Amino acid sequence: MPDGFDTRETWPFECLRCLYVWEEDFVVRHLTDNYGNEVEIWLSSGVSVPPPRSGGCCPHCGAYHVTSFPSGYLARHPELVPAPEPEPAPVFVPAIEPVRVPDERSHLPGRLLVALGVPLAAFVGYELYANLVAAARPHH
Known part of the structure; x- marks a missing residue:
């Protein structure tokens, strides 16, 4: 029976292409099997993912040229965190009247x-x- 525990880690990243900075939260499941072998399973939103140290993809531009910072780095350097983008203004769309479909079949x-x-x-x-x-x- 495997024995283990979970930890939560937040990793800060920066895209080397577009310079976008973001953080991702991970759950790391540390398991030990009956033979003493230790393994880590990385989860993001409940889905198994590769460890963040193996590289990642920028959510802003899609590039794979990503670097990570030490844990807590962005908390000590808030100037690196981009300001959130403003919400777009709502667009007024006029109501469209429904098209009446004739009850009888139209002629060719x-x-x-x-x-x-x-x-x-x-x-x-x-x-x-x-x-x-x-x-x-x-x-x-």
């Missing part, structure tokens, strides 16, 4: 009937003409 538009009817009429007319011409020729 005239253009569709013309698009289907004209080629059909031309084909039938050609076949009639070809049969009349063939019938008018004398048979030898």
Whole structure:
């Protein structure tokens, strides 16, 4: 039966591409199995993740050029923490009246009937003409 305990750690990071600074909270589960082997499982929001020392991804620009600071570094240097971005102003969207759908089925538009009817009429007319011409020729 494995024996263990959990600790909470906050790691500060900085993106070397866009210079964005942020902190992430982790739960580190320290386990020891029946043979004395120790293992750490890193969790972020309850999901198993690689240890933060193995690198990460910037949530601002998506770059993988990230460095970390010692724990508590940002608390001692608040000037590095970016000010929160202001909330965007709400956008007024006028109400749109619902479109009424007719209860009965609409008739096919005239253009569709013309698009289907004209080629059909031309084909039938050609076949009639070809049969009349063939019938008018004398048979030898």
